[in-house]
Amino acid sequence: MDLLKTLVDKGLRRELPTREEALAVLATSDDELLDVVAAAGRVRRQWFGRRVKLNYLVNLKSGLCPEDCSYCSQRLGSKADILKYTWLKPEEAAAAAGAGVAGGAKRVCLVASGRGPTDRDVDRVSKTIAAIKEQNEGVEVCACLGLLSGGQAERLREAGADAYNHNLNTSEATYGEITTTHTYADRVETVHQAQAAGLSACSGLIAGMGESDADLVDVVFSLRELDPDSVPVNFLIPFEGTPLAKEWNLTPQRCLRILAMVRFVCPDVEVRLAGGREVHLRSMQPLALHLANSIFLGDYLTSEGQAGKADLEMIADAGFEVEGAGERTLPEHRADVLAASGGGCGGHGGAEAGGGCGPCGGGDADGTDTAGAGDAACAAGTAGEPASEAAGEAEAAGAPGRARTDLVAVRRRGAGTELPPNA
DSSP states (O other), X not given: OHHHHHHHHHHHTTOOOOHHHHHHHHTOOGGGHHHHHHHHHHHHHHHHTXXXXXXXXXXXXXXXXXXXXXXXXXXXXXOOOOOOBOOOOHHHHHHHHHHHHHTTXXXXXXXXXXXXXXXXXHHHHHHHHHHHHHHSTTOEEEEEOSSOOTTHHHHHHHTTOOEEEOOOBSOGGGHHHHOSSSOHHHHHHHXXXXXXXXXXXXXXXXXXXXXXXXXXXXXXXXXXXXXXXXXXXXXXXXXXXXXXXXXXXOOHHHHHHHHHHHHHHSTTSEEEEOTTHHHHTGGGHHHHTTTOSEEEOSOOSSBOOSOHHHHHHHHXXXXXXXXXXXXXXXXXXXXXXXXXXXXXXXXXXXXXXXXXXXXXOOOOOSSOSSSSSOOOOOSSOOTTSOHHHHHHHHHHHOSTTOOOGGGOOBOOSXXXXXXXXXX
């Protein structure tokens, strides 16, 4: 297939494909799917080998958000039966983070619902970062606190944050249909502020909100232009009680094509398999590891993921290996650029990368609910609905892309509860 040969050659050279080529990936048939995965897998292995980076989410403040992002279970007016709590204390957040690090996570993502942090919130998060790094030497910390105002990115960097996550989520042309309380330009500006402060930028998208192929290509090309170090790919989790609850548009095959397209457009970037993988990829998750080089371990912000032990077994069974704390995530050319900009260790790991990772440590969080300030889910049963009844409805639906509410479970453990986390 000439298209795939062209895309592989461009990916190995870090050359941007054309929009037509990216659209063609999304238009490939199921008969061509394994060829698409194999081709994008060559590009992934060129820049990241067979390593899989593990990330762990800590929801610092859950629910009661004043923003109206249609995809998010924490949105203004949400009727989703999620956990609601105010800021975790630094020691509580550090304990939650420690569980993820013990499970193999190299990066901890600190997420808080809301439009953006106050200066007092930045002080609070700074203390939390210090507590986490004191207990977990070499860990990367990514903050995801919403829209930033003047000087806040610099303060987070000084406090020890390595990265900042703020997702574009969808194309500029359709952004107003998803959110009205802030703009696409606001999000772009926050990513620029993080980069200017020397933080490793993390920005991604949500698929499955009813967007067109052209919208998906638009947002991925916009991300390529922004040039973040990591791109989380979220798949909408249609939470009951949110405006997008009935948007079940994705199949496992569609998800794999989207991931392949992102890899071809962003060949040397950390592509993170984020919220919704359990819900939409299901038994085909291992194939996605040939496209993404990073995943979230365990649960997400307001929804449950598959067991952390199952994540580790999946990685091993698929022939991949968990990236070690001393290994550099990004290819050398990207890590060197980040180090030269005065950035911290976020994204690139090990001291050999030249970023001074020894003393300082080694999103909407990438993993949204899906994706405002968080991620999503799996397990048994929707809130208020027995798993057996939901499964029966899903079976009766019987068509590809049918509603699988049996796979959406609201998080009831970990941060904000007295139950141990899933890591």
